Structure formats: C-alpha cells, structure tokens
Amino acid sequence: MKNTMSVDLLARLAKGKSFMELAGKVVLITGAGSGLGYAMAQAFAATGARLALLDISKVGLEQCRAQLLSVFPDLSVQIYVASVTDEQAVHAAVAQAQATFGGIDVLLNNAGIAMNQPTHELSGADWRKTIDINVNGVFYCAQAVAQGMIAQGQGVILNISSMYGQVAAPERAAYCTxxxxxxxxxxxxxIEWGKQGLRVNAIAPGYVKTALVDQLVAAGRMDLDVLTKRTPSGRLGESHEVATLALFLASEHASFINGQVIVADGGWSAYSYI
Ligand SMILES: NC(=O)c1ccc[n+]([C@@H]2O[C@H](COP(=O)([O-])OP(=O)(O)OC[C@H]3O[C@@H](n4cnc5c(N)ncnc54)[C@H](O)[C@@H]3O)[C@@H](O)[C@H]2O)c1
Incomplete structure (x- = not known):
C-alpha cells in the first residue's frame, strides 16, 4: 500500500495546533483499509486521536495498522474485520470498540464501492450490492454509534457521500442513487439528533486518486485525461484534501455546521458550460 499522505503534511498536522482538540478522541473509520479511509486514519492519528478501524479486508486493515504504527509508534489503534452490510457484525464491532476505548466520539462512515455499468445492463444483484454497502452500511454504522453518542451527549458523524449524490452521471444509476x-x-x-449533541455532516468528494479510481481506469470505464480536462481545478483530488476536510468537520472549528453536504470536487459540480 502506498503512503497516501505526504510526510510533510503529516508533520505539519502533528505539530500544528489547529486540530489538537481531537487528541484522545476515539474515531471509528469504516473502509479504513485503503484510499480515503486510510488517508483519514493517517490524518486523525497525526492529531493524537485514538483509532478504531473497520474494513471487510483483513489484509488492508493489517497493512494500514502496521503503516500507522511505523509513523506513530504510540498510536492507540484497534482493527475490526467486518462488512458494513452485516448489521449484527457492525453492532458487535461498535460494542467492542466502546468497551476498549470507553466510547466513540467520531464516526467516519466511509466504506463504499463504485458501480459503473450501462443502466440497461445493470443486474439486480449489482444494484442491491451498491445500495447495501453504500446506503444500508452507512445507516447501520450511524445507528450503532448513535446510541452511545446520545448517552454521552456528544458525537460527530461524517458520511462520505459523493459529488454524484448532487449531480448525475451516465452509467452510474446505482452509485448516484x-x-x-x-x-x-x-x-x-x-435534524433528529442535533438536540442530543450530535453533529452529522457529509463530505461529497469529486474524483480523488484512490484504488477505486485506479480500478475504473484499468477496466476502461474511466478516462483520466477527460476527467482532468473536465475539472475546473485542472486535476484530480488528493486523498489528503478529503482527510483535512474531515479533520475540520470533526473539530470544534465546525461546531455550528450540522446537516450539511460539503462538496470538494475542484469545481466539477459548479461547471455546466460544455
Ligand atoms: N475515490 C474517489 O474518487 C471518490 C469520490 C467520491 C466519493 N468516494 C467515496 O469515498 C469512499 C472511499 O472510497 P475510496 O476511493 O477510498 O475507495 P477504495 O476502494 O480505495 O476503499 C474502499 C474501502 O472500503 C472497503 N469496503 C468495501 N466494501 C466494504 C464493506 N462491505 N464493508 C467494509 N468495508 C468495505 C474496502 O475494502 C476498501 O478498503 C467511498 O464511499 C466512495 O464512494 C470516493
């Protein structure tokens, strides 16, 4: 697995004061074994947060943990191998994390898959799989942590949506939906949990260089050149650009931001000229 965040940025985050109130917070990250989940794990580790990492990939989680500990030897980190689609396994992992750490302060609901198929060829099984991981999984994880967060009177949930939850693209019926x-x-x-001290927001990234994008390019379902030209910022996003937004939204700096979908897409969704 390649290091998705520059050593320079990690050092700046670790030395900076901006997000230091996240030190000691317990952060549960789903889909932490790769891509944006791993980048967010690095960013929160740099602030001194404690990490509970969940993924369906045991190998991905073990690699992630080993790499984190090589940079942050004092990091408190636990891994949980589970599918977010398995409601019981999600509740069991959350209960274990709560028992180990004494509670969960932040959930990064990140696990998700892409689904690019011409809609008339998309199988019912692929439609259901996409909805099961990307929607049901987010619901199960949010519900599982909310019970403890409501009892604590505080908590932050950040769901990783997509610019394709805001604007449409062909051959992505299941993903956009x-x-x-x-x-x-x-x-x-x-709006339901705000009065109980929770904040729930979403990050909606545009195209970010991760394994998810690499696989679509390799399968011929995505053309990097076309995407780069279509993006007003003239490039794809970097995973640390999503990770630092997650730090901000999880921090006290964002204490009055609630119920928002923050788009980070280099201007993609603002652009409708050609
Ligand atoms: N990369 C992008 O351009 C981009 C853009 C917009 C939104 N997103 C969203 O960001 C999130 C992360 O994407 P990424 O690019 O890092 O993808 P990725 O494929 O690199 O990583 C996804 C991780 O989720 C895990 N996962 C998959 N199914 C799971 C399941 N059922 N249970 C638990 N873990 C599971 C995978 O094992 C993997 O570690 C996804 O929700 C994706 O839709 C990504």
Missing amino acids: SKAAVSMLTKVLA
Whole structure:
C-alpha cells in the first residue's frame, strides 16, 4: 500500500495546533483499509486521536495498522474485520470498540464501492450490492454509534457521500442513487439528533486518486485525461484534501455546521458550460 499522505503534511498536522482538540478522541473509520479511509486514519492519528478501524479486508486493515504504527509508534489503534452490510457484525464491532476505548466520539462512515455499468445492463444483484454497502452500511454504522453518542451527549458523524449524490452521471444509476440517499440520510440524522449533541455532516468528494479510481481506469470505464480536462481545478483530488476536510468537520472549528453536504470536487459540480 502506498503512503497516501505526504510526510510533510503529516508533520505539519502533528505539530500544528489547529486540530489538537481531537487528541484522545476515539474515531471509528469504516473502509479504513485503503484510499480515503486510510488517508483519514493517517490524518486523525497525526492529531493524537485514538483509532478504531473497520474494513471487510483483513489484509488492508493489517497493512494500514502496521503503516500507522511505523509513523506513530504510540498510536492507540484497534482493527475490526467486518462488512458494513452485516448489521449484527457492525453492532458487535461498535460494542467492542466502546468497551476498549470507553466510547466513540467520531464516526467516519466511509466504506463504499463504485458501480459503473450501462443502466440497461445493470443486474439486480449489482444494484442491491451498491445500495447495501453504500446506503444500508452507512445507516447501520450511524445507528450503532448513535446510541452511545446520545448517552454521552456528544458525537460527530461524517458520511462520505459523493459529488454524484448532487449531480448525475451516465452509467452510474446505482452509485448516484446510493450517494443521493447518503446525502439525505445525513440531513435527517442531523435534524433528529442535533438536540442530543450530535453533529452529522457529509463530505461529497469529486474524483480523488484512490484504488477505486485506479480500478475504473484499468477496466476502461474511466478516462483520466477527460476527467482532468473536465475539472475546473485542472486535476484530480488528493486523498489528503478529503482527510483535512474531515479533520475540520470533526473539530470544534465546525461546531455550528450540522446537516450539511460539503462538496470538494475542484469545481466539477459548479461547471455546466460544455
Ligand atoms: N475515490 C474517489 O474518487 C471518490 C469520490 C467520491 C466519493 N468516494 C467515496 O469515498 C469512499 C472511499 O472510497 P475510496 O476511493 O477510498 O475507495 P477504495 O476502494 O480505495 O476503499 C474502499 C474501502 O472500503 C472497503 N469496503 C468495501 N466494501 C466494504 C464493506 N462491505 N464493508 C467494509 N468495508 C468495505 C474496502 O475494502 C476498501 O478498503 C467511498 O464511499 C466512495 O464512494 C470516493
């Protein structure tokens, strides 16, 4: 696994004062074995947070933990191998994390898959799989941590949606629908749990260089050159650009931001000229 965040940025985060109130916080990250989940694990580790990492990939989690500990030897980190689609396994992992750490302060609901198929060829099984991981999984994890957060009177949930929950793209019926559902679920949870001290927001990234994008490019379902030209910022995003936004939204700096979907897409969704 390549290091997704520059040593320079990690050092700046570790030395900076901006997000130091996250030190000691317990952060549960789903889909932490790769891509954005791993980048967010690095960023929160740099602030001194304690990490509970969940993924369906045992190998990914073990690699992630080993790499984190090589940079942050004092890091408190536990891994949980589970699918976010398995409601019982999610509740069991959350209960274990709560028992180990004494509670969960932040959930980064990040696990998700892409689904690019011409809609008339998309199988029912692939539609259901996308909705199951990208929507049901987000709901199970949010519900599992919310019970403890409500009892604590505080907590932050950040759902990783997508710009494709805001704007449409061809051959992505299941993906766009799933991410639009995540964005709306974010708002419902925020207005329901706000008075109990929780904040629920979503990050909606544009194209970010991760394994998810690499696989679509390798399968011929994505053209990097076209994407780069279509993006007003003239490049794809970097995973640390999502990770630092997650730090901000989880921190006290964002204490009055609730029920929002923050788009980080280099201007993609603002652009409609050609
Ligand atoms: N990379 C992008 O351009 C981009 C853009 C917008 C949104 N997103 C969203 O960001 C999130 C992370 O994407 P990424 O690019 O890092 O992808 P990735 O494929 O690199 O990582 C996804 C991780 O989720 C895990 N995972 C998959 N199914 C799971 C399951 N059922 N239970 C638990 N873990 C599971 C995988 O094992 C993997 O470690 C996804 O929700 C994705 O939709 C990504």
